[in-house]
Amino acid sequence: MKKCFFILCMFCSLLTFAQKFENLAPTPPMGWNSWNTFQTNISEKLVMETADMLVSSGMKAAGYTYLVLDDGWMAMERNPKTGDLMADPKKFPNGMKAVADYVHAKGLKFGLYNCAGTKTCAGYPGTRGYEYQDARLYASFEIDYLKFDWCSADGLNAKESYTTMSKALKAAGRPILFSLCEWGNSKPWKWATNIGQMWRTTGDISRQFDGIEDKGTYHNTGVMKIVDLQDTLSRFAGPGHWNDPDMLQVGNGMTLSEDRTHFSIWCMMAAPLIAGNDIRKMSKETHALLIDKDVLAIDQDTLGVQGFKYSDKDSLQTWFKPLGNGAWAVCFLNRSATPKQAQFNWKATMVTDAVTKTSLNAQTVTYKIFDVWTKKNAGTTDKNINASVAPHDVLMLRLSR
Numbered sequence: 126m127k128k129c130f131f132i133l134c135m136f137c138s139l140l141t142f143a144q145k146f147e148n149l150a151p152t153p154p155m156g157w158n159s160w161n162t163f164q165t166n167i168s169e170k171l172v173m174e175t176a177d178m179l180v181s182s183g184m185k186a187a188g189y190t191y192l193v194l195d196d197g198w199m200a201m202e203r204n205p206k207t208g209d210l211m212a213d214p215k216k217f218p219n220g221m222k223a224v225a226d227y228v229h230a231k232g233l234k235f236g237l238y239n240c241a242g243t244k245t246c247a248g249y250p251g252t253r254g255y256e257y258q259d260a261r262l263y264a265s266f267e268i269d270y271l272k273f274d275w276c277s278a279d280g281l282n283a284k285e286s287y288t289t290m291s292k293a294l295k296a297a298g299r300p301i302l303f304s305l306c307e308w309g310n311s312k313p314w315k316w317a318t319n320i321g322q323m324w325r326t327t328g329d330i331s332r333q334f335d336g337i338e339d340k341g342t343y344h345n346t347g348v349m350k351i352v353d354l355q356d357t358l359s360r361f362a363g364p365g366h367w368n369d370p371d372m373l374q375v376g377n378g379m380t381l382s383e384d385r386t387h388f389s390i391w392c393m394m395a396a397p398l399i400a401g402n403d404i405r406k407m408s409k410e411t412h413a414l415l416i417d418k419d420v421l422a423i424d425q426d427t428l429g430v431q432g433f434k435y436s437d438k439d440s441l442q443t444w445f446k447p448l449g450n451g452a453w454a455v456c457f458l459n460r461s462a463t464p465k466q467a468q469f470n471w472k473a474t475m476v477t478d479a480v481t482k483t484s485l486n487a488q489t490v491t492y493k494i495f496d497v498w499t500k501k502n503a504g505t506t507d508k509n510i511n512a513s514v515a516p517h518d519v520l521m522l523r524l525s526r
């Protein structure tokens with residue numbers, strides 16, 4: 126009898142343990158990361174001010190939960206006695222646990238960065254060979270998110286390395302969202318579903334609408350070029366595991382319509398929304414864009430389906446994303462420098478999502494149309510759409526029954 130009770134207790138605690146690691150990302154994760162604006166120039170002060178701003182700006186209420194410090198938070202060497210990573214004492218004089226406590230006290234979650242290789246991309250100590258020790262340290266800091274990069278990883282196998290770190294995080298016992306950042310090199314969408322909650326699909330995003338930015342030994346990719354690389358990946362995303370086309374460059378120098386286009390298409394792709402601007406100094410336009418509830422609802426829709434490109438003609442693309450309750454999001458994206466006419470005969474065109482096999486069938490259902498950016502009702506699908514889309518801008522609609 127006693128033995129049965131013991132076995133039952135063991136079973137229940139194993140189940141509770143396993144459940145802790147489920148549901149870490151039922152919808153695409155949202156937050157802020159230091160890299161796109163600050164690179165390694167980060168500090169305790171920056172974290173505190175950003176945490177304050179995430180709350181006071183309404184970003185936290187809009188869903189931006191994670192505050193993530195990217196590369197540059199560590200000292201150049203591990204602790205010579207213990208082998209533990211150490212926070213840079215100048216940037217973080219009170220250590221990393223104090224920073225995590227501050228972020229948590231604001232009702233936010235806290236994330237850190239490291240790398241699977243021997244060094245991070247900015248040359249700080251990497252995790253190779255220290256996976257379990259580092260995971261225990263992160264759990265002792267009480268972090269909630271780990272971004273794990275892929276520099277100095279010569280001779281490593283990506284699937285094996287990320288599996289080891291994923292196991293180490295679980296062994297440390299704290300639910301930590303695991304964000305894989307191996308740039309899509311070995312197609313993590315094919316193998317990482319049970320390893321982490323999101324995986325980068327490309328190299329780094331640049332602050333430009335289109336084109337490639339040459340950085341000498343590597344290049345950064347413009348927003349539209351990144352979009353081109355996502356097209357075939359929608360079937361690999363879903364609740365708990367998301368394609369990550371990189372952090373947002375909204376508010377970092379593109380025009381407002383380019384920022385709107387970037388944000389809209391990230392939402393159509395059910396991408397993680399990790400703001401990368403200095404939110405302490407953002408314009409009211411950037412702020413309004415980042416917290417727009419109708420656009421965020423498309424990204425965060427609980428059906429969790431990544432949208433797909435339906436057509437691409439003369440620099441005007443049409444994207445569709447099935448939403449809960451039989452609704453759909455539609456985005457006409459003008460990639461060119463001249464206005465384009467978005468035309469669509471809803472009744473004559475049945476659109477089917479290959480992943481969910483659901484169809485937008487305006488022949489049998491009359492959908493109400495809502496323009497999510499202008500907040501205007503735009504009639505129903507009984508009438509064709511025929512509207513001008515400004516250069517580098519979008520027309521984004523929600524069709525509901």
Ligand code: GLA
Pocket residue numbers: 160195196238245246247274306328329
């Ligand atoms: C890589 C990653 C970036 C950023 C930097 C930090 O380039 O892809 O997102 O984390 O490293 O050095």
